[in-house]
Amino acid sequence: MLDPLGALTDAFTTFLFGKVETTRLPVRTSTGQAQAVYLPTAAPGLGDSGVIIGREVYSGKGYIYDPFQLYGQQLPAPHWLVLGESGNGKSALEKTYVLRQLRFRDRQVVVLDAQGEDGVGEWNLIAEQLGITPIRLDPTAALNGGIRLNPLDPSITTTGQLALLRTIIEVAMGHGLDERSGFALKVAHSTVLGEFGGGDDGSGPPRQPVLTDIVEQLRHPEAEAAEAMNVDIDDVRAWGLDVALVLDRLVDGDLRGMFDGPTSAGIDLDAPLIVFDLSHIDRNSIAMPILMAIVGVWLEHTWIRPDRKKRIFLVEEAWHIINSPFVAQLFQRLLKFGRRLGLSFVAVVHHLSDVVDGAAAREAAAILKMASTRTIYAQKADEARSTGQVLGLPRWAVEIIPTLTPGIAVWDVNGNVQVVKHLITEAERPLVYTDRAMTEASEVSAASALPTDEARALEAAADAEAEQRAEALALARQLQDESSETVA
Template identity: 90%
Template sequence: MAMLDPIGALTEAFTSFLFGKVETTRLPVRTSTGQAQAVYLPTAAPGLGDSGVIIGREVYSGKGYIYDPFQLYGQQLPAPHWLVLGESGNGKSALEKTYVLRQLRFRDRQVVVLDAQGEDGVGEWNLIAQELGITPIRLDPTAALNGGIRLNPLDPSITTTGQLALLRTIIEVAMGHGLDERSGFALKVAHAYVTDTITHRQPVLTDIVEQLRHPEAESAEAMNVDIDDVRAWGLDVALVLDRLVDGDLRGMFDGPTTAGIDLDAPLIVFDLSHIDRNSIAMPILMAIVGVWLEHTWIRPDRKKRIFLVEEAWHIINSPFVAQLFQRLLKFGRRLGLSFVAVVHHLSDVVDGAAAREAAAILKMASTRTIYAQKADEARATGRVLGLPRWAVEIIPTLTPGIAVWDVNGNVQVVKHLITEAERPLVFTDRAMTEASAMSEASAMPTDEARAVQAAADAEAEARAEAMAMERQWRDESSETVA
């Protein structure tokens, strides 16, 4: 056999290696998914669809972020209710207002707002109401005495059962504890007598107080109870209701409901800014408004309704009012109601007297939007709401206008966008200077202020993206693939 020359042997060996005539043994490659992720293109979590209200854009992907609880309800959302959290000056108010303005562009939308924030002697929603040609319903004890707005807890549009439940709630909130059986019986007897005998006009609270102080003998005899016992049992209840009739809350609830409230208007604003937010008047007022709306505004038609409550801790933190609203949320969900609760701190509600009721309401809020919070509060919020760790770590770093959105487990970091047409309605002078990040920009010329804000936004987004990448590397570093 002919011998190959050295050059031919080298050529044959090289070509055999290239074209597979000589097999090589490759060692298995072992690496972590965190290291291997560099091989793949960046990906972002799926959005919520393209039908609904434009909120802004997703920070990671840059895609538009569109949200509508009515479109998502059933398939992606078990409940259409929404919780908005965050400290003052981070953009909660701007989000609420633009969301409502954009929802009202749909033909079949109606919105009620309980406006508990005051600015310059009027409610915070006054500008938007004026823009839409709507007069806010101002609830103010002083104004009520001079022909202002009244809401009657015994309004005939409220069912008899609803009236009695509302009266109990008002009394329990004022007393700070539940009614015992005897006091509850005295209230029931007085209410039954008033509704049965007063038919020529609207019954009012004064009628209930009068019957509690001077019960009718036949009412007691029908229940086989001594009349003096009924009077004694109802005395404390009468004293509590007397505060609504002749005390510091006089005028708002002790007369027929004011005629002319347009329940068909696209936007109804209840201006509560003249009510002391730290008094028992606020939860009592919210309870009365909530029950009144339940029986007059929410109807079995094709309209979708949004009930937005600022300072919602007044509702959630009172076990008696929370029970009323819990029923309202369950009832309203079947009739196209989306409840939006705006709260500064989750600790305001989960650590209060109504912790159990608060947990039930929070459970029904399938959408949660969390603006910037301090690190310790963000961790507590994450535990209560079940947020992923990366989201909890990002919350303290968020700048105004950027929030973590959790829509039934779909978690995104979203930058809220405001149009030039919306800006004068959304940002009042005081609101613009509320946040430290905006206070410096407010003193600059418009273009310069926008540039500063854009730079701050870009920095915040870059920081959020960096934290997300770090989170992926850390969480996946322990996983290996063959």
């Protein structure tokens, strides 16, 4: 507010000369110089606690992501969807993410490894480096003492067993069970569980019921089952015939050996990393979704426990799960149940159209809705547009997806959308490299691919640098607190 003398002076000047506006002459310049007027801005990061992924492309800031740290405040669900065409870095991201998560003591990871290379799964080298033997599910090897997973494992609840049996049959048949077939299956399952309270001779420890017992009971149902429904015994047998034929394929057909016996001993559920090697399974057969369903339910009842550990369940070729309505329903329940017990589900898919346009579109939409984190690597323009429409990406992100180079992806973490370049250390590179068959590196043996002394030294230096940064941060916070106290 002007003082009276100043106001009088302004009024007198205006009376004599009129109101004079300041005239600014235009300035001609280049965009290179003018950009200094409009300083660049970058979206805020996700915090400084968690796993280092790489660098945010536009700002150069480090990009750190951890669903367990972000869950609740910034992330409504800890599940993660990874999309992109082959050769753009999805596998490298998955593997480095798992390796870096395992540096935390309270982490456990299960991987369904559906990709094969050199006769083994892609994760074989990482498992060997960590001293872990992959659980290799192979129909031919199972007949010679290989790994078996029993859908009727006693560790699975009765309700879980019946739901799993229904899913196996529905996937194999391609449609849902009708009421009569469902009744025949339920009665057979109940009868089998009632029979195996003791050993084969009526004494000793009970043996696990197996699928063969279910098939036998479907073929020869008990009279009590018919009497309970006031129907003829032949009717109950007829209702269960198709079910018996489907299960017989797992017992004595082309899928025998993997599910038709007690669960193999020696599977270490306390290991930091558990790898199910599915690379010997035909990815186009019904065995893959059936196997994923059995593994998922088995893990739900045996691996996920309320022990405050953070668990990651990573599934490659996840379209086998999401594209089957019956398997998708099982995993939808697993995701809801596991979230309360610290489970983060990671689904890796090549194309979103593989799942949203399939038979399980409704179930797929529900699973996608629970994935609050989406990572999209390079896609063709039309695929990028459909992906952006389904996931609700901003226009600028959709336009940039077709131009992304390998290793760079669009990250959408609950609406925080950034472009991130994934960084791989020299120590990690030999372990995550998955194109040996197409390059000269195919001649390199697994032993030579292990980290060298130089790589170990680099890793140790990185650890030391991280400790120094942590100490510096603690000191800065201490000085800030002391300064605040002084001001007060």
